[in-house]
Amino acid sequence: MTNGNDDLVRLIDLKKTYFSGPLAVPVLKGLNASIKRGTFVGIIGTSGSGKSTLLNILGMLDVPTSGHYLLEDIDVGSLTDSELAVIRNRKIGFIFQSFNLFPHLTVEQNIEVPMVYARVPAKERRERAVKLAQEVKLGHRLGHRPNQLSGGECQRVAVARALSNRPAFLLADEPTGNLDEKTSGEIMKLFHSLHDTGATIIMVTHNPALEAHFDQVIRLRDGQIEPNLPEVTR
Amino acid sequence: MMLARDLIGMSLHNLLLHKIRSVLTSLGVIFGVGSVIAMLAVSEGAKRKALAQLDALGIDKVIVYSKKPPPEGKNNSNQGVVDSYGLHSRDIANIKRMDNIAGVSVLRDSRCSILRGLVKLDAKLVAVTPDFLTESSSSIIRGRWLAPADFFNSSMVCVIGKNAKRKLFSIGTTNVVGKTVKIDKYRFRIVGELENDLGANYPELGDPNDMIVVPDTTLYKLMQNYSFIMNRRTMAITMVDCDLALIKVKDISYIDDTSKRITAYLNKVHDQQDWGVLVPLDLLKQKESTQNIFTIVMSSIAGISLIVGGIGIMNIMLASVFERRKEIGTRRALGAQKPDILFQFLIETVFLTSIGGILGILTGIGISQLITIYADMPTVYSSWSIVLSLAISSFVGVVFGTYPAWKAAQQNPIEVLRAE
Known part of the structure; x- marks a missing residue:
């Protein structure tokens, strides 16, 4: 924003190739895309389209073979493992399909985990966790453990956890994949309300039915981005 | 992190x-x-x-003791023969004159049988010098130690070891000070009871707790340096001047030298192995x-x-x-x-x-x-x-x-x- 560039994320000729022995398997074949701040982006693709690989690269769990991934104009490809961990911690809010909550921690403690790695003092952690829990309407469930919660509630805890370090964007991997239709609707509504307050959300899904929710759709097929049809973009 | x-x-x-x-x-x-x-x-x-x-024996001491020499083939029945062996009072006097010796405490076993009724007890009547109490690290638990007057007058008094007391008197007897004890034909008045809780164990003489100790002058007056051993068939007369000497050196660093010198001296003077030298410090090491x-x-x-x-x-x-x-x-x-x-x-x-x-x-x-x-x-x-x-x-x-x-x-x- 400071340099007048509204792009939060830029992908420039991004390629990822897996090598199994002498065999080179190209998975991402040169992606170019940009995501502006405050957009709700859907990355849609069937299995095998390379969307998981793209998710891992966007989440900085993996690095591209060639090309560039710029997050706030920082080239992620040049960072060390620890630096990547710090950026994951501060800039990205992960939301997983199967929630990935820690079963032995309470709702409050689960929300605190990213802040623990950010060295936030215990008192501030607790205050922020309580506030976030209230924001996702789980203020009354602070002391419960994940096995005492419904699937929708678990995913709301995960959303609160993802928000705890005030990340640059939320990265959701099929967040409604393990939920029934009604709960899915609630979670999507939660994402929309976050979006309305200005959050950038990148959601990876195989489900074309969710397309209508997104500001911007990146459609992956066979490792490449399909050109957008004009009527999809709102 | x-x-x-x-x-x-x-x-x-x-x-x-x-x-x-x-x-x-x-x-x-x-x-x-x-x-x-x-x-x-x-x-x-x-x-x-x-x-x-070992500490109870004293690490600043060299212990020399008499032991019965191995019998020689020609003379296996000692009937009626005076059996003389061991450390002589002359040896002790010579050792005393050596360098770096701080003091010598001498013990002599009376070889009397101590009986209770007809049962022979595992206890010894031992003649000691006045410094025995401190040199053996023993302590008096009742009564008193042998007084200088007892030595001077060759009094018929004794101090009894706590185990010897237990063997000699009936169960439950606590205070025996003032009582008399009869050993052989002699009667001794008990003036004190001693205890050695360090577990000292002297060669040939054993634990001080098993001893009844009397002044050396008293024993000398009673039987000079003879002792009579009567078995059912034989009667042996044993003549031993000194059974054990606790030789205290001025400093632990002299132990090695002193023990060597004593050994060399005894080797020269005695023509049979009727003596032994024990160095607690060596055993300790x-x-x-x-x-x-x-x-x-x-x-x-x-x-x-x-x-x-x-x-x-x-x-x-x-x-x-x-x-x-x-x-x-x-x-x-x-x-x-x-x-x-x-x-x-x-x-x-x-x-x-x-x-x-x-x-x-x-x-x-x-x-x-x-x-x-x-x-x-x-x-x-x-x-x-x-x-x-x-x-x-x-x-x-x-x-x-x-x-x-x-x-x-x-x-x-x-x-x-x-x-x-």
Whole structure:
């Protein structure tokens, strides 16, 4: 924003190739895309389209073979493992399909985990966790453990956890994949309300039915981005 | 890196989640450390006891004593023959004149049988010089020690050892001071009771607690330097001037030299082996070196059991890393750096082994108490053995926790997140 560039994320000729022995398997074949701040982006693709690989690269769990991934104009490809961990911690809010909550921690403690790695003092952690829990309407469930919660509630805890370090964007991997239709609707509504307050959300899904929710759709097929049809973009 | 306090809290939390598993995992270390503590306590106890016994003889002393020489073939029946052997009063006088001698305390066995009814008791009537009480590190528990006047007047008085008293008087008799005791045809008035709680044991003469001691002048007046031994068939007359001399040197550093000189002198003067020299300090050194070997062997065995325990823990931790792949992956995704994961698992292992160490110390103390109670062996646990066990157990944690922790930190978050 400071340099007048509204792009939060830029992908420039991004390629990822897996090598199994002498065999080179190209998975991402040169992606170019940009995501502006405050957009709700859907990355849609069937299995095998390379969307998981793209998710891992966007989440900085993996690095591209060639090309560039710029997050706030920082080239992620040049960072060390620890630096990547710090950026994951501060800039990205992960939301997983199967929630990935820690079963032995309470709702409050689960929300605190990213802040623990950010060295936030215990008192501030607790205050922020309580506030976030209230924001996702789980203020009354602070002391419960994940096995005492419904699937929708678990995913709301995960959303609160993802928000705890005030990340640059939320990265959701099929967040409604393990939920029934009604709960899915609630979670999507939660994402929309976050979006309305200005959050950038990148959601990876195989489900074309969710397309209508997104500001911007990146459609992956066979490792490449399909050109957008004009009527999809709102 | 996360804060150390959070790291420690997290590791403890994880261990407490699986209390039984944690205890079972550290069982190897518990018994390893327990056996270390117990073995060290037993060996330390045995050492202290042996050292105390030698110490009671006096490490600043050279002990010379008379012993019956091996019989020579031509003269195997000593009937009616005066059997004269051992240290002569002339020898003692010459030794006294040597350099660096601080004092000589002389003991002579009367060789009288001490009877209770018709039963011969395992006690001795021994003539001593006035300094015997201090030189033998004994103490008076009732009455008084032999007074200078008793020696001067050759009084018919005695001081009785506490074991001799128990054997000689009926059960329940506590105070025997003032009573008389009849030995052979002589009657002695008991003026005191002595105790030697260090377990001194003199060659040929035994434990001071088993002695009835009288002034040397008294015994000399009664029977000069003869003693009569009457068996059913034979009557032997034994003539021994001095049975045992406690030779105190001015400084421990003279012990070696003095004992050599005494040995050389006695070798020259005596034409048969009717004497012996005992140097408590030498025995002490021997004892210490054998104890050290014992301790080294024990420590090696304990070390092996700790290695076995450590390998057990490493196994469990590796299994735990595999089992918690998803947790590791999630933590990595949420911003944990490799060192965060490494230290989380390493601290968990060190906690496991340290807690194992603490429980092991308690187990070891328990085992050594049982040994003391049931085997009647003295056990001593020194604070350094406890500190050492704690240090070793946490060291075992570091050594055997590093590989699993490194393994955990190397987990690829993409793969472990996919493995569901």
